[in-house]
Amino acid sequence: MEKVKKIEKKILEKLQKTIENRLIVEKEKILIAFSGGPDSVFLYYFLNFLKSRLSLEISIVYINHNLRYDVENDLKFVKEFAAENSVDYYIESIDVKKHAKENKKSLELAARELRYKAVENIRKKIGYDKIATGHNLDDNVETFIFRLLRGTSINGLKSIPRVRDNIVRLILEFEKSEILYFLKQKNQKYIIDYTNAENDYTRNFIRNKIFPDFEKINPSFRQKVYALIEEINDREAAGPEKIENFDKTSEMLKNEKELEKNLRWKDKLVQFLKQNDVEVSREKINQIFDSFFYKNRILKNKGSKEFYLGKDKFLQNQYGNLRIVKKSNKNNNRTKKNENFGSSYDKVKVLKKNQSIEWYNYKITLYEKVSDFKTSFVKEENMSYTFFKLVDDIDYKKIVVRSRKDGDRIFVKKLGHKKVKKILIDEKISKWERDFMPIIEMETFENQDCVKKFWNEEMKGEKLGSEFQNGKKGIKMKEILTVSDIKFSKFLEKLYNNDIEKLENTSKLLIIGRKNGR
Incomplete structure (x- = not known):
């Protein structure tokens, strides 16, 4: 049956x-x-x-x-x-x-x-x-x-x-x-x-x-x-036109006019795979085309997708760009685990004052005072930095760096709470990269009146993106400060050029360094 x-x-x-x-x-x-x-x-x-x-x-x-x-x-x-x-x-x-x-x-x-x-x-x-x-x-x-x-x-x-x-x-x-x-x-x-x-x-x-x-x-x-x-x-x-070498960035595939000039995309894909020592079969090529291309043979440029090529190699389509990556069995298992269960390995690190932590290709530092920053901060080569100042009235108890979770939201100034998943999609972050991006979150205790004021004046009746837990000291709140270095909350102010020189010594700084760009 x-x-x-x-x-x-x-x-x-x-x-x-x-x-x-x-x-x-x-x-x-x-x-x-x-x-x-x-x-x-x-x-x-x-x-x-x-x-x-x-x-x-x-x-x-x-x-x-x-x-x-x-x-x-x-x-x-x-x-x-x-x-x-x-x-x-x-x-x-x-x-x-x-x-x-x-x-x-x-x-x-x-x-x-x-x-x-x-x-x-x-x-x-x-x-x-x-x-x-x-x-x-x-x-x-x-x-x-x-x-x-x-x-x-x-x-x-x-x-x-x-x-x-x-x-x-x-x-x-x-x-x-x-x-x-x-x-x-x-x-x-x-x-x-x-x-x-x-x-x-x-x-x-x-x-x-x-x-x-x-x-x-x-x-x-x-x-x-x-x-x-x-x-x-x-x-x-397809016609008799001669095929040139496959463009590894696949920019040509996104342009319909170029498509009309170069019709044999399967040949170009075959050449691309052979250049990367990938065994080629008609079945594999057809499967890739069904997965990565529209019916008119234009490469899909929305979202991210990958195709297993064998021998630990994957063909990835990241928002219209093709690349081949190699993953070890260990990494493959972790990636599969993450895709099925979100950040199931729940990597979490506490960000201590005046100390740095390594997070994959990121380095994150929290400075209690501007003077601490001036005496100890040293820029590293091949590292780009984004500087933030914590707003003056923040009284946090702990700041942690963790993996993303299902349902994560960040409170963005003037926009309210936004889903982290939507932000990553809008920024065209491929799904296999999202679990490696740092989510920086603060924890603080507030009394009932402060929470009520926050709810009425800031939240304005929308669904809660923060986490609240009753405790002896009051109400425990969790709020995401940043999603990597691409989106920050209303609790931070982004600093540019010589802004740090103008800050008071008591200002708290959060610095996110990223190796080799994203």
Whole structure:
């Protein structure tokens, strides 16, 4: 049952793509080339899902090739199927043997030519818009192998096109095994063509003799070949323009005009990965494209995302910039832990007066007096500094540096409490960097009157971002002072240039140093 659900989900996805790509549009009349076999029966149900949504008109046509002795069974099935599903049906007879002899062609080729011609004649006769055929993924792979063995150009290896003139092939991405399993679970009958088991025809030989050997080497070989077919189609669609080296910052990918000039982004991505000693496969490239790129092949520039490349390497998209990073297993486990549970390792350090603490690539110092700063502070190379003064009426009991937590808010002057997560997103801080950014928080005790005043005058009835706990000394308050060096609260004043020289000696300073920028 689980497999059926997966197939049904795949059907819904393909139905949506059919609509998005306008393979079928509203109020069209679709004629199904119906053999009564599993593929054409599955195709009917596929289109029937779209019928009410797009107000479609559907009919079926059966072509009698006059090659099999049991054709009457086929005709009976077609008529019964049409009656059970209240669908109009048409039957056309063709003389394949005569056509093959007169034109010196194989029965296989003669049947194909006459079949398409007959279906097209019926379409015109009844005034329908399109013909839908039941070609599936296995058929496409068979065509690829058939043409490869016969000798063909790259253009020939594109195999069965999804659209040709007024013919659409809507189930090309479904394997035969999926179709058979789905119909079995739905108790849907279909015709079994005994000639498919005969190996007189080249395609039958490929299907019955060659494919089983391929399966022994790789059970998923059909999907691998189909991925190659799709890549060939993509290359043909991309045009002949020569590909330059991949820009590691991916700035070009964010510009649609540049996209029009450089169409083969998959090639550029392959080159980028190879430059960084990453093993490349079509499946991996397709997965990256599905994850990192929009449908129009423009790199996503919102948020941050990463893709595991193997061998501890990750491809990261940080707001439209691609880079490859390497993480040890230890770091990977911690990152995964943090993504699932927030800052679950709860790193916390108390910031003592006139002392510095190291926090990843940050160095944070609290000075009780300006004079202490002047006598002991020394700037370090490759370190940028941000200076803050604590507002004069702050009487804190403790200041700590910690990792961020879910629900963190900071009280910003004139703006009120703001979510830390929203701030980090607005600042385009990638999600794997957020847990390493210092949150500086103060704790203080206030009496009931002070808290009431704070609530009425400052909070103005909004939801509380501070933490309050009753204690013997009064009410314990926690308030975030800064989110790294990118956002500070109303309890701090940012200092510029020579501002420190103008401060009174009793002023308290908070200094955040950051190595090599963010």
